[in-house]
Amino acid sequence: xxxxxxxxxxxxxxxxxxxxxxxxxxxxxxxxxxxxxxxxxxxxxxxxxxxxxxxxxxxxxxxxxxxxxxxxxxxxxxxxxxxxxxxxxxxxxxxxxxxxxxxxxxxxxxxxxxxxxxxxxxxxxxxxxxxxxxxxxxxxxxxxxxxxxxxxxxxxxxxxxxxxxxxxxxxxxxxxxxxxxxxxxxxxxxxxxxxxxxxxxxxxxxxxxxxxxxxxxxxxxxxxxxxxxx
Amino acid sequence: xxxxxxxxxxxxxxxxxxxxxxxxxxxxxxxxxxxxxxxxxxxxxxxxxxxxxxxxxxxxxxxxxxxxxxxxxxxxxxxxxxxxxxxxxxxxxxxxxxxxxxxxxxxxxxxxxxxxxxxxxxxxxxxxxxxxxxxxxxxxxxxxxxxxxxxxxxxxxxxxxxxxxxxxxxxxxxxxxxxxxxxxxxxxxxxxxxxxxxxxxxxxxxxxxxxxxxxxxxxxxxxxxxxxxxxxxxxxxxxxxxxxxxxxxxxxxxxxxxxxxxxxxxxxxxxxxxxxxxxxxxxxxxxxxxxxxxxxxxxxxxxxxxxxxxxxxxxxxxxxxxxxxxxxxxxxxxxxxxxxxxxx
Numbered sequence: 001x002x003x004x005x006x007x008x009x010x011x012x013x014x015x016x017x018x019x020x021x022x023x024x025x026x027x028x029x030x031x032x033x034x035x036x037x038x039x040x041x042x043x044x045x046x047x048x049x050x051x052x053x054x055x056x057x058x059x060x061x062x063x064x065x066x067x068x069x070x071x072x073x074x075x076x077x078x079x080x081x082x083x084x085x086x087x088x089x090x091x092x093x094x095x096x097x098x099x100x101x102x103x104x105x106x107x108x109x110x111x112x113x114x115x116x117x118x119x120x121x122x123x124x125x126x127x128x129x130x131x132x133x134x135x136x137x138x139x140x141x142x143x144x145x146x147x148x149x150x151x152x153x154x155x156x157x158x159x160x161x162x163x164x165x166x167x168x169x170x171x172x173x174x175x176x177x178x179x180x181x182x183x184x185x186x187x188x189x190x191x192x193x194x195x196x197x198x199x200x201x202x203x204x205x206x207x208x209x210x211x212x213x214x215x216x217x218x219x220x221x222x223x224x225x226x227x228x229x230x
Numbered sequence: 231x232x233x234x235x236x237x238x239x240x241x242x243x244x245x246x247x248x249x250x251x252x253x254x255x256x257x258x259x260x261x262x263x264x265x266x267x268x269x270x271x272x273x274x275x276x277x278x279x280x281x282x283x284x285x286x287x288x289x290x291x292x293x294x295x296x297x298x299x300x301x302x303x304x305x306x307x308x309x310x311x312x313x314x315x316x317x318x319x320x321x322x323x324x325x326x327x328x329x330x331x332x333x334x335x336x337x338x339x340x341x342x343x344x345x346x347x348x349x350x351x352x353x354x355x356x357x358x359x360x361x362x363x364x365x366x367x368x369x370x371x372x373x374x375x376x377x378x379x380x381x382x383x384x385x386x387x388x389x390x391x392x393x394x395x396x397x398x399x400x401x402x403x404x405x406x407x408x409x410x411x412x413x414x415x416x417x418x419x420x421x422x423x424x425x426x427x428x429x430x431x432x433x434x435x436x437x438x439x440x441x442x443x444x445x446x447x448x449x450x451x452x453x454x455x456x457x458x459x460x461x462x463x464x465x466x467x468x469x470x471x472x473x474x475x476x477x478x479x480x481x482x483x484x485x486x487x488x489x490x491x492x493x494x495x496x497x498x499x500x501x502x503x504x505x506x507x508x509x510x511x512x513x514x515x516x517x518x519x520x521x522x523x524x525x526x527x528x529x530x531x532x533x534x535x536x537x538x539x540x541x542x543x544x545x546x547x548x549x550x551x552x553x554x555x556x557x558x559x560x561x562x563x564x565x566x567x568x569x570x571x572x573x574x
Contacts (some may be wrong), residue, residue: 039255054354069571127320127322128323129320129322130323130324132284132322133318133322134310134314134324134335134339135284136283136284136314136316137311137335137336137339138307138308138309138311138312138336138339138340139308139313139339140308147324147335147338147339148324151324151326151327152324152325152326154326164559176402225326227325227326227328227367227368227369228325228369229369
């Protein structure tokens with residue numbers, strides 16, 4: 001097979017399209033499932049970090065310390081190492097270490113801390129006077145979370161989620177390389193290892209389109225929810 | 231009735247203590263518009279924030295409508311907070327909510343049903359003069375309009391007390407007057423007690439009936455507005471009073487300088503009239519008594535307050551030095567306060 005020169009990228013007859021579509025679907029599935037979990041866990045952790053910061057009391061401080069140490073650790077481990085590190089745990093949770101589902105725990109554990117820090121800083125950007133005004137109306141802490149913190153930071157939360165989703169897409173490609181399926185897996189096995197540059201190129205283009213769509217949808221939601229700059 | 235009794239507040243800072251409020255005793259009657267004036271850092275904000283539980287006193291008690299606010303917590307405190315409205319210098323509206331949703335927020339917190347919430351919010355938006363803007367967002371409003379929304383929001387739960395924390399300090403003079411008018415209207419029509427803190431004497435004079443002057447955490451002087459205005463005792467009060475009615479604008483000062491240069495023998499006098507004196511022909515009486523003296527009127531102003539009108543007149547006396555002194559005495563006999571700004 002001719003694997004030399006630019007023309008090698010354009011041998012589309014070598015592309016197995018059904019495989020390509022199923023790999024695309026796996027990538028989308030991994031990204032979406034992981035992102036939903038990341039959003040829920042990230043917002044919860046971000047809230048804990050926000051609510052326990054600068055508070056007095058032993059339990060507040062302990063909780064803040066534990067969560068921020070965990071967040072900092074998992075945010076710092078390179079993803080490719082994290083997957084390997086988590087293999088035994090993954091096997092326990094999902095029962096397998098290959099396939100798209102097996103990628104989910106490591107994707108969530110690496111991206112949720114990243115998002116949690118963004119969420120925390122988004123909450124800090126809310127004007128303290130607004131929180132205080134609502135507190136002075138007799139709101140409970142939960143009411144402040146649901147009626148002030150989350151609605152007032154929605155555009156920022158969405159923007160952060162968009163950035164996180166895009167890094168998740170690149171993580172899924174890495175996970176794919178070691179057996180999680182999806183476009184990364186296809187580009188690595190059928191593209192690189194089988195000397196088929198066309199497959200690598202097509203997989204790349206599909207990932208790029210996916211990233212652009214995510215960015216576009218994210219931007220549209222940010223714009224739709226931001227009522228500050230009317 | 232609101233009672234501050236021996237209230238102090240100490241903030242623990244790193245390695246030191248800050249006594250923000252120092253042994254304050256104040257009583258505010260129902261239906262009053264009570265002004266608290268002081269420069270920033272005087273402790274007035276800390277003091278009023280104790281009224282709705284945003285701060286707790288270190289010692290002493292704060293009684294609002296029969297409840298010792300500092301002793302309440304949890305649900306009881308939140309129930310009390312719902313009966314107190316507050317407006318802020320920077321409005322503190324939620325930008326993510328439309329005007330009507332902002333006004334409905336306190337009603338949501340009080341678990342009022344949706345239909346009543348909408349009806350109440352619409353009524354209040356009309357009261358503050360923003361009818362038709364219900365579905366706009368705060369970012370579409372001017373500062374004065376935002377403060378109107380803040381007022382409507384503060385009134386949502388029919389509070390007995392409205393706290394105004396420098397509510398006009400971020401607004402231009404014209405808008406300030408409009409907001410102050412609105413506060414007066416609310417006090418008159420709804421009978422709500424208003425506690426207004428500010429560093430602008432103008433705001434106090436325009437709406438307050440009683441006033442307390444704060445400095446370094448203490449109330450240094452208090453009384454009715456006209457009393458404090460006419461007979462300020464403390465240096466800081468005098469400063470606030472004079473800030474407001476001396477010819478302090480640059481234009482006036484320049485005009486005065488020119489006059490002093492042109493008539494080095496004249497003296498410039500500031501006369502302050504209060505009560506019925508502000509309506510009697512004092513200057514012409516003196517002019518008739520001293521026919522050799524020329525009186526040149528430079529600037530005059532009338533300041534209606536909630537407890538009577540105060541007039542300020544800046545005049546120049548020209549003529550014999552002895553006659554000038556006598557004229558000054560004449561004014562004093564007529565119970566007009568005089569202050570010599572420059573003597574020839």
